[in-house]
Amino acid sequence: MGGLLGVAVLGAGHMGADHVRRLDRGVSGARVVSVADPDTDRAKEATAGIDDVRVYPEPEAALDAPGVQAVLVASPGPAHEDALLAAFARGLPVLCEKPLVPDAAGALRVVEAEARLGRRLAQVGFMRRYDAEYMRLRSLLGSGRLGRPLMLHCTHRNVSSPPHFTTDMLIDSSVSHEIDAARWLLGQELTAVSVLCPRPSRNASEDLLDPQFVVFETSGGALVDVEVFVNSGFGYQVRCEAVCENGSARIGDGHTMVVTTGGTAHQEVAQDYLVRFADAYDREVQAWVDATRQGRVAGPSVWDGYAASAVAEAGVRARRDGVRQTVDLAPRPGLYADDDGHLGAVARTLA
Amino acid sequence: MGGLLGVAVLGAGHMGADHVRRLDRGVSGARVVSVADPDTDRAKEATAGIDDVRVYPEPEAALDAPGVQAVLVASPGPAHEDALLAAFARGLPVLCEKPLVPDAAGALRVVEAEARLGRRLAQVGFMRRYDAEYMRLRSLLGSGRLGRPLMLHCTHRNVSSPPHFTTDMLIDSSVSHEIDAARWLLGQELTAVSVLCPRPSRNASEDLLDPQFVVFETSGGALVDVEVFVNSGFGYQVRCEAVCENGSARIGDGHTMVVTTGGTAHQEVAQDYLVRFADAYDREVQAWVDATRQGRVAGPSVWDGYAASAVAEAGVRARRDGVRQTVDLAPRPGLYADDDGHLGAVARTLA
Amino acid sequence: MGGLLGVAVLGAGHMGADHVRRLDRGVSGARVVSVADPDTDRAKEATAGIDDVRVYPEPEAALDAPGVQAVLVASPGPAHEDALLAAFARGLPVLCEKPLVPDAAGALRVVEAEARLGRRLAQVGFMRRYDAEYMRLRSLLGSGRLGRPLMLHCTHRNVSSPPHFTTDMLIDSSVSHEIDAARWLLGQELTAVSVLCPRPSRNASEDLLDPQFVVFETSGGALVDVEVFVNSGFGYQVRCEAVCENGSARIGDGHTMVVTTGGTAHQEVAQDYLVRFADAYDREVQAWVDATRQGRVAGPSVWDGYAASAVAEAGVRARRDGVRQTVDLAPRPGLYADDDGHLGAVARTLA
Amino acid sequence: MGGLLGVAVLGAGHMGADHVRRLDRGVSGARVVSVADPDTDRAKEATAGIDDVRVYPEPEAALDAPGVQAVLVASPGPAHEDALLAAFARGLPVLCEKPLVPDAAGALRVVEAEARLGRRLAQVGFMRRYDAEYMRLRSLLGSGRLGRPLMLHCTHRNVSSPPHFTTDMLIDSSVSHEIDAARWLLGQELTAVSVLCPRPSRNASEDLLDPQFVVFETSGGALVDVEVFVNSGFGYQVRCEAVCENGSARIGDGHTMVVTTGGTAHQEVAQDYLVRFADAYDREVQAWVDATRQGRVAGPSVWDGYAASAVAEAGVRARRDGVRQTVDLAPRPGLYADDDGHLGAVARTLA
The missing domain is CATH 3.40.50.720 (NAD(P)-binding Rossmann-like Domain)
Structure with missing residues (x-):
């Protein structure tokens, strides 16, 4: 096309x-x-x-x-x-x-x-299938490295629910995300469900049973439990811990998956700057395209580029000579006196 | 335009x-x-x-x-x-x-x-200015909440350096990122620099002084130290801890900023699903646009949508009746037998 | 007495x-x-x-x-x-x-x-009542700062179970710790219980239903769920997350309690060295008493004390004069050539 | 003896x-x-x-x-x-x-x-040699698993300094701990030292140069840098990251050592309850000995023991029968109405 x-x-x-x-x-x-x-x-x-x-x-x-x-x-x-x-x-x-x-x-x-x-x-x-953490978790489960999944422990918390939100909607609107995520992560259908409700939080509106605790059974003999709490007050938290025969993996804390196997808890460390800064590159170029289409220039200026070169040159000298070097910058042209990307904003605040 | x-x-x-x-x-x-x-x-x-x-x-x-x-x-x-x-x-x-x-x-x-x-x-x-963590750190420093910055402790590690990499390039190619980031974060110029080199790692190629330790002084009386280690072997790690008069903030561990003030270490918790899943929404729609332009359909199918509804309905019944409910799905049409987004891949691995 | x-x-x-x-x-x-x-x-x-x-x-x-x-x-x-x-x-x-x-x-x-x-x-x-993390969690709940507890999510994992371990013992031997901990943390009796068993892990011995998932209801309207998994293979993990009306608190990950309220996750930072190093002081004095009773001397020697003074003096000079200072130690007497607490062991390994 | x-x-x-x-x-x-x-x-x-x-x-x-x-x-x-x-x-x-x-x-x-x-x-x-984290770090370095140490990055922060504290004491009283720790961790002498001072924090008393940044060189060609900040206001933080040829290890965040090698960050997970709860057992028995010597009885009562048994029995029935079981306790004797270890304190707060 x-x-x-x-x-x-x-x-x-x-x-x-x-x-x-x-x-x-x-x-x-x-x-x-x-x-x-x-x-x-x-x-x-x-x-x-x-x-x-x-x-x-x-x-x-x-x-x-x-x-x-x-x-x-x-x-x-x-x-x-x-x-x-x-x-x-x-x-x-x-x-x-x-x-x-x-x-x-x-x-x-x-x-x-x-x-x-x-x-x-x-x-x-179902956009969770496109979330980087969920994708990593599914990939790990699919690799078989942790063995067969036995349980998924899920948390689904919102800060507060809109006025019209009903007791049923905790399940058919909120938990529906976990329903799809569990089917997708496990490759299994959900075959039975039980629900328990603690005495509701005082922060929930009257008549709203919030939080609820839902336990699903799956066609492959796994369990999926979900805490759904739409008036938690403390944050939008979506977490999932997969407990498998040979290890567990948890996502949703600080955008990193933690895998626990044989005596250690692991977090993946990026191996490449294009991975670590992929979003930054996209955001950079998008910002440049947007500004340029509007006839604006923003972001790091050539003055910033010059200053970086001058400091780096002093650094190389300091390494070679083994002694401290001062940095001498040329006078800054007025064109760069208060450009958007430069030092002004922070410096003013901190002055 | x-x-x-x-x-x-x-x-x-x-x-x-x-x-x-x-x-x-x-x-x-x-x-x-x-x-x-x-x-x-x-x-x-x-x-x-x-x-x-x-x-x-x-x-x-x-x-x-x-x-x-x-x-x-x-x-x-x-x-x-x-x-x-x-x-x-x-x-x-x-x-x-x-x-x-x-x-x-x-x-x-x-x-x-x-x-x-x-x-x-x-x-x-200088794409770090567009990295979500750096943007959060600069915003925090600019807010003045932590007081005046006193020191930045920076880590810049690569897994390994390419063959042509020279001792000077640790500073003028690698540390140049920290040079710009420090100027941008602090709103200050760097005015002097000292460099110390430990005995090089055996993993660095001969004649390459790697790692190096660089300390900058700034126009505002702050210090910026940088460990640059381009043959660390263990990951691409870019970290920065800002130490201020009233607290410290650290980025680069697990994609979350940790702020320490008055007796506690804090991590921000997202307050909204559009924030937490912003990337997932973008990725979802981009994947759909791309597939559609190629005449393909992928992602969650209407069968997935139906299954989610059926399970949610059973969940609502379980909550209302207070007892476990089984889920009865209609027979799955052959069209959805092995669709891309469905259960096949994981299930086959785990069988 | x-x-x-x-x-x-x-x-x-x-x-x-x-x-x-x-x-x-x-x-x-x-x-x-x-x-x-x-x-x-x-x-x-x-x-x-x-x-x-x-x-x-x-x-x-x-x-x-x-x-x-x-x-x-x-x-x-x-x-x-x-x-x-x-x-x-x-x-x-x-x-x-x-x-x-x-x-x-x-x-x-x-x-x-x-x-x-x-x-x-x-x-x-019930020794968990004397565990530092549990004590902190109970103290926090008792303070009322997080509001009424709604749910406790508990994990109880062992690496493997002894040969005689039975399906009943997952509850009456293992979960009995969570039973007491929940009563003690909440100040409530447990009034009902449900149990669900996923298909057992292949790492469990034949006939052992492991893991199990137990949900308790309490006299105060709270829920307590427990994953008990005595052949997890991956570690001895005891965790508890208390979900309250105004925040949650989690213990059992890395010996620190994480509290989440209003948009941030907090970890307590010690305010005093006697708190941070309390165990070290006890261990130090106990080691000294034990060695002395046996007629031995171990631990940091006076040579270590001298070396620390000499280096500190050079540091003070370096700060005063603003230039690098070398450290000149007196010759080390033979008495300290290979003392227990000294550099030998590590140095030999790393040589 | x-x-x-x-x-x-x-x-x-x-x-x-x-x-x-x-x-x-x-x-x-x-x-x-x-x-x-x-x-x-x-x-x-x-x-x-x-x-x-x-x-x-x-x-x-x-x-x-x-x-x-x-x-x-x-x-x-x-x-x-x-x-x-x-x-x-x-x-x-x-x-x-x-x-x-x-x-x-x-x-x-x-x-x-x-x-x-x-x-x-x-x-x-020098009591840090008896701190569990430092002992783990030294043991790891001594094992040679991470290769030769290249740098130690150290942080030493106090909330505030006493009135008499002088600029020299940041080094000869505070940093002296890092001096000994570095010698002990590395098995090397410190051979040279440089000190840089940023513009002092406004929270430091007049004339006190606080914080300071100290860099040591060692007999084995390693570098040791120390941020010492005795009026940080935000906590007593003692951290150390050892950067080695094949990995890094960090202690001082949340009482757990984080080791980074080949693409992952690891945290040790205890393998045994006697390890995880060693301190709890000691504290429990010490509390019992102390109370008994004073003619008091405290801690979990036999009522607590009975309640745990009764709940566990209901749990075993629930697992066997596959349905929820209620727990029926005998009436509580007055002797246990308000015992120290029981539910009263928390319940009263939360009522």
């Missing part, structure tokens, strides 16, 4: 607007060509600054807009089934935010519809 | 090829329109699969190619000065890999040339 | 012999005056080198030996009830290794016997 | 009083028979409750008291030389707090005096 992928986005709420921004400025290879939302004002707001994008109140109109090659569904859950079927009818690939469909019966109808098509068009937005 | 930013890339070696890929598929808003490298074969290899890109042996030709709006310089350091001056002559914004120019005198000529232009066109590729 | 406490130890197996050593050389204020074990040979072995100690095959004889003022019960569990009642009959204070009595009915008989006495004589050996 | 070691303690200040307590109640095998301090009142206070101890204003009198077999010197540094020579004259083994003698010339006189005796009598109180 030549050129950029033309995407119709259904829904321009919190999540939809974020995906519009992401397709436009966060990832490469795509462009937003149409957005549907009953509230066309917020759809227009979400697409401000994007060229050649059309806004519609109706999903079907957005799907039929010229240039649409794929669909991203970010409308409310109850609208997903119709949106998916409409995409299938048009043969359009679709990325559908979770839940696929809120109820299992509706989800099964979508499965059957796609099965009738005889080819896959849809992907569900 | 409408449309995508047209970029000329000078140099198609390791770093240049990586930037070509990044501009094409890693960041949004830009396209590679020309690449210059004396070795046009490797330039062609680097640009394989990119539409409408031209390859030249000479930098000037690449700068003059139609559609060039900006320049990324990734050629060897000795070629930087000419490349920067050529970009300045054409009024082109430029992102120049470090070092700006290998020697301070040459770097100063570039400073003077840009100062004569009277406006900034160039940014130097 | 003047003089040393005279203690009868019942049982000279693994645990009993360790307690004999501890009373003799590990703690102050006590002396072992009698030991009972059916295997008098191993009782004699356990008491080798202790003056004035008597060995008996029968517990009663050990209790009636001259000078007995207290009893430590380390015999097998089934013998505990008789031992406790015999101590009660003699009015002797007693420290009884866990379990008090293996079955609840027998334990209740001991409770009733002591209640009839009308005063407490017995203490049970 | 039969019986307890009779010790004379010279000095009853902060450190001396602590050692008196330690010899009497913290370690086994010794008893305090005499204490000397010009301030006999504080000497009496330090020895309150100890039987048969004599107090003198003069050191010599304390050394000559009946039953003295060894000496612990905890008087001010300037008094050490005379005390050591007096002990040597009497052939008494001596443990001398650091510094051996404040100035190198005096320390050398002590060395020469002991060398003339022809046998070692004195040990210097």
Whole structure:
């Protein structure tokens, strides 16, 4: 497929607007060509600054807009089934935010519809499968190095829940992430479930049973327990410890996986700067592209480059001669007096 | 500026090829329109699969190619000065890999040339300023919460150095990153430098003084010490501890900043899933866009969506009824028997 | 009570012999005056080198030996009830290794016997209540700073279980530690219990259901879940995370308690050297007393003291004069050529 | 040597009083028979409750008291030389707090005096050699597993310094610990030293150069750098990272040594409960001995033992039957209503 992928986005709420921004400025290879939302004002707001994008109140109109090659569904859950079927009818690939469909019966109808098509068009937005830590954990489990998984201990904590949040939603909205993650990490189906509720936290709204403790059994004889606590107050914490026959591995503390085997706990240490600083390189170049498109220059200046060279040269002399060297900089041209990337901001604060 | 930013890339070696890929598929808003490298074969290899890109042996030709709006310089350091001056002559914004120019005198000529232009066109590729940990550390120092910085303790370790690496390069190539980072973190110039060398590691090649220990003094009365060890064998480790009047902050261990003040060591805990999983969302949508452009479907399937709904429904029943519930899934259609994102790979390994 | 406490130890197996050593050389204020074990040979072995100690095959004889003022019960569990009642009959204070009595009915008989006495004589050996981390965690919970506890997540892993270990013993021998710890940490009784068993690890002996997952409910509406895994292969790991209304606290990773509240994870940092090095001071003085009683001298020598002074003096000069100073030591007398605490051992290895 | 070691303690200040307590109640095998301090009142206070101890204003009198077999010197540094020579004259083994003698010339006189005796009598109180972390680090370095040590990076921070603390004392009192530790860890002498001082912290008293940065060179070609910061405000932190040819090892963060080799960072995981809970066992038995000598009973009661058995029995039933079991406790006798070790304290706080 030549050129950029033309995407119709259904829904321009919190999540939809974020995906519009992401397709436009966060990832490469795509462009937003149409957005549907009953509230066309917020759809227009979400697409401000994007060229050649059309806004519609109706999903079907957005799907039929010229240039649409794929669909991203970010409308409310109850609208997903119709949106998916409409995409299938048009043969359009679709990325559908979770839940696929809120109820299992509706989800099964979508499965059957796609099965009738005889080819896959849809992907569900379980984004943990794309998280670096989860990917590392799955890779480790899949390698067989730790032996068969016996238990997953999961923690899912939010700072606080929105007003409308219900007791059921702790499971069908929050724990649904662990449900998919467990199936994906273990390669097994979940076959039974038990739930225990401690006396609720006083920080939860009245009538909300929060936290809950959920234990799943799997087709491979493993257990998966989940603490879900949506009014923890102390942070957004998503952790998972896989306990296997020959070791355990834990993710979710400080963005590093800790593996424990035979008497030691290990943390991987990066071996290469392109790994350690991969995000920094991306962020650097993206910032430069963005600033340049807006006619701005920011970031480290040539003065910074010169200063680094001058200091390094003094360092080399100090090493060679074995004595302390002072650094003598040329006078700084006014052009660099207060550039964005330079010393001003910190120095002023600390003065 | 409408449309995508047209970029000329000078140099198609390791770093240049990586930037070509990044501009094409890693960041949004830009396209590679020309690449210059004396070795046009490797330039062609680097640009394989990119539409409408031209390859030249000479930098000037690449700068003059139609559609060039900006320049990324990734050629060897000795070629930087000419490349920067050529970009300045054409009024082109430029992102120049470090070092700006290998020697301070040459770097100063570039400073003077840009100062004569009277406006900034160039940014130097000190990518640590875009690393999430360094940004957090600078933000913390800039906030003044820890008081005035007194010392930076820095570690810069590589697994091994390439064959051509010299004793001087430990400072002017490796430590140059710490030089810029220290200036940027502290908002101060480095004014003097001392270097001590222990007896070299047996893992360093003959005649290479590795490791070295460098101590800088700054215009604000702080000290910056750097262990540089390019044949450590044990990892690529970049760490920095800022010791201030009222606390210390350390980055580089496990991708989390540890702040110590008044009797406790703190680690920030994310407060929001869009923060914690920002990278996962980007990676998810990028993977979907890439697959879709190639006519493929991957990632979580609608069967995964259905299974999650069915399990969640059983979970809600288990919570309501207070007893264990089994999960009954419909038969899985053959379409999902061995899809990429599903259970097969792990299950097969663990069977 | 003047003089040393005279203690009868019942049982000279693994645990009993360790307690004999501890009373003799590990703690102050006590002396072992009698030991009972059916295997008098191993009782004699356990008491080798202790003056004035008597060995008996029968517990009663050990209790009636001259000078007995207290009893430590380390015999097998089934013998505990008789031992406790015999101590009660003699009015002797007693420290009884866990379990008090293996079955609840027998334990209740001991409770009733002591209640009839009308005063407490017995203490049970739940030693976690004396572990520094558990004490810190209880102190934190008792302070109310984190609000009401909602859940305790516990891990109890052994490297491997002894041959005779049974499926029941995972709970009544291993989890019994968590049972007491949970009651003590929460100040609540445990009121119900559920157990789930994953398919056993291949590293467990045939017929042993290992690991198990146990969930307790408490009188205060909290939940306590315990992973017990006695053939984990990877370590002896005892961890506990208390999840409260306003924060969580975790012990068991690296001997430090991590507390998470409002957006940060904290670790306590010692404020005083007597806290940080308390164990070192005890160990130092104990080592000196032990060596001196044996007519030996070990540890840092006066040569070490001199060398430290000489280097420190050079350091003070270096600071005052602002230049590097060399250190000139006097010739080392032969007396210190190869003393125990000195440089020899490491230097030889590294030569 | 039969019986307890009779010790004379010279000095009853902060450190001396602590050692008196330690010899009497913290370690086994010794008893305090005499204490000397010009301030006999504080000497009496330090020895309150100890039987048969004599107090003198003069050191010599304390050394000559009946039953003295060894000496612990905890008087001010300037008094050490005379005390050591007096002990040597009497052939008494001596443990001398650091510094051996404040100035190198005096320390050398002590060395020469002991060398003339022809046998070692004195040990210097460098207690870090007895710290578990330092012992682990030395053992690791001595094993040769990490190759030759190249650098030690040391941190020595206090919360605040006492009023009389001088700029010189940062080195000759504080860094003297690192001086000995470095000599002991490396098995090498320190041969040269350089000192750099950043602009002092505002939290240091006027005229105090705090922090300082000290770099030592060693006879084996290693470097040892020390940040000493006695008014850090944020904690008592003593850390040491040994950087070797094949890996690094760091102690001082959270009481665990972290070893980094070939791509992973490791932490040791205990393999045995007697290792993990060694201190808890000692503390438990010491607490029991102390309480018993005072006619008290504390710690876990037989009620606690009964409750544990009853819960464990329910747990075993729950596992066998596969369903949740409630726990039914007998009524609690009044004797255990509010015993020290029980639930009261925490429960009341949390009510």
